[in-house]
Amino acid sequence: MADEASLQINIADPDGPASEPGPSEPRESLRSGTKKNRKTTENEESPEKKKSVFLPGKAMKDGEVLVCDKSVYYLFEELQAGSPCLSFDIVRDSMGEKRVTYPMSACIVAGTQADHQHDNNLLLLKLGNMHQTEESLKKRDDETEDSEESSDESSDEEVEESTLSAISVKHKGCVNRVRATCVGARTLVASWSEVGSVFIWDVSSLQAKLCGHSESEELQERADGFSPVFSFSGHLSEGFAVDWSPTVPGNLLTGDCRNKIHLWKPSNEANTWNVDQRPFSAHTGSVEDIQWSPSEASVFASCSVDKSVRVWDVRAQPHKACMITVSEAHTSDANVISWNRVDPFIVSGGDDGVLNVWDLREISSNAPTPIASFKHHSAPITTVEWNCNDPSVFASGGEDDQIALWDIACEKDDADGDVVMDEVPPQLLFIHQGQEKIKELHWHPQIPGLVISTALSGFNLFKSISV
Numbered sequence: 001m002a003d004e005a006s007l008q009i010n011i012a013d014p015d016g017p018a019s020e021p022g023p024s025e026p027r028e029s030l031r032s033g034t035k036k037n038r039k040t041t042e043n044e045e046s047p048e049k050k051k052s053v054f055l056p057g058k059a060m061k062d063g064e065v066l067v068c069d070k071s072v073y074y075l076f077e078e079l080q081a082g083s084p085c086l087s088f089d090i091v092r093d094s095m096g097e098k099r100v101t102y103p104m105s106a107c108i109v110a111g112t113q114a115d116h117q118h119d120n121n122l123l124l125l126k127l128g129n130m131h132q133t134e135e136s137l138k139k140r141d142d143e144t145e146d147s148e149e150s151s152d153e154s155s156d157e158e159v160e161e162s163t164l165s166a167i168s169v170k171h172k173g174c175v176n177r178v179r180a181t182c183v184g185a186r187t188l189v190a191s192w193s194e195v196g197s198v199f200i201w202d203v204s205s206l207q208a209k210l211c212g213h214s215e216s217e218e219l220q221e222r223a224d225g226f227s228p229v230f231s232f233s234g235h236l237s238e239g240f241a242v243d244w245s246p247t248v249p250g251n252l253l254t255g256d257c258r259n260k261i262h263l264w265k266p267s268n269e270a271n272t273w274n275v276d277q278r279p280f281s282a283h284t285g286s287v288e289d290i291q292w293s294p295s296e297a298s299v300f301a302s303c304s305v306d307k308s309v310r311v312w313d314v315r316a317q318p319h320k321a322c323m324i325t326v327s328e329a330h331t332s333d334a335n336v337i338s339w340n341r342v343d344p345f346i347v348s349g350g351d352d353g354v355l356n357v358w359d360l361r362e363i364s365s366n367a368p369t370p371i372a373s374f375k376h377h378s379a380p381i382t383t384v385e386w387n388c389n390d391p392s393v394f395a396s397g398g399e400d401d402q403i404a405l406w407d408i409a410c411e412k413d414d415a416d417g418d419v420v421m422d423e424v425p426p427q428l429l430f431i432h433q434g435q436e437k438i439k440e441l442h443w444h445p446q447i448p449g450l451v452i453s454t455a456l457s458g459f460n461l462f463k464s465i466s467v
Helices: 134-142 204-211
Strands: 073-079 087-090 104-111 121-130 163-170 175-183 186-193 198-202 220-222 230-232 239-244 252-256 261-266 273-275 287-292 299-304 309-313 322-326 334-339 345-350 355-359 372-374 381-386 393-398 402-407 428-433 438-443 450-455 458-464
Touching (some): 073 121, 073 134, 087 438, 087 450, 104 175, 104 204, 121 204, 163 204, 175 239, 186 204, 186 239, 186 252, 230 273, 239 287, 252 287, 299 334, 345 381, 402 438, 402 450, 428 458
Parallel strands (some): 087 175, 163 220, 287 334, 381 438
Antiparallel strands (some): 104 121, 121 163, 186 198, 198 230, 239 252, 261 273, 287 299, 309 322, 345 355, 355 372, 381 393, 402 428, 438 450, 450 458
């Protein structure tokens, strides 16, 4: 599958450098015009020499196939974890912030969806020894100017293969959603099960063992007897929405398919939580996603199959806690939301295939409208997330088997006369393909630009030249 894994349609500089751009360099979008301060190069190719662009959904001629151009990736890896893992989260580690040096490693926690309920597991995975792609190294070596690339590797050197280590824990039922957080020195994981229970796991000891293992050797182990430290079975049905608070360690929200949201607070007793039995229940359909505010400890947002996006304040009584409602955020189910960590923006994605960016300073009006709306995906959107290292950038994925990278700071260059590219929003930077039934993606908080995604066909890890 690697040879047909992805599609890059960034044609702004097809022969550009493979070194990763510095923080002050402008980002190239799919067009020849990107940021509004970008200058047009003097030696642009004539229209007849420009590379053609294939957009997903376009008809292909007989015999044509899509081939992955790995030169547009600084890093690209694929992995399988046995049974499909349709939810995962990135586990922070002690290997440093803003890592740019190869080889790299990443640790994630994932939950399986096996055919038989008793065969499911919670997985702690570490992908190590990840090297820069040979194709981007070759581009770097071909450059005549000095490169800022942080890899010590050469395209002529034989590169060791990446390694996958895993520790598995038995899990009761399929894992609908999983989220990780750090509380002091502990790594806690919340898992939503199809049996209607939410489990809390302390995986600190497993993570220490996994991260302490040699990068060059693989570890495959089952943690027999490992059990959750806490569980809650008070929801009236199973659910998918769950989020740890980024401002109050240990606070948790869970939402179910019966439109109920419960607030969890850690108690004074170790490994126990007080779960408020009075749910937030203003939604009229299944709660699909929840996001705590990154700056206000009492505020969170949610979205639902009732098409709405709502903002709540937990200081109020649950029946009065819904402060803002965008009742028609989408024309059908509102599936996913993400709250920007810097700006007061929430991006939402729905069954209508539309991405809407909402400014919280404006959605308190009677008829709120998004400040940006993108209709690129041709099927329901299943995942969306702002880049935690670049506040104007977000990624989206959907049932059309695409992952799209966006930059809302990009503007159209009116001097650009490319008819083909007029079909593409100027904010669209990059399209990644090759996975089937994409379910979830996350940006790695400690490796700028690294996206990890999961689908029915497995995991992808990639770092594109566009972000």
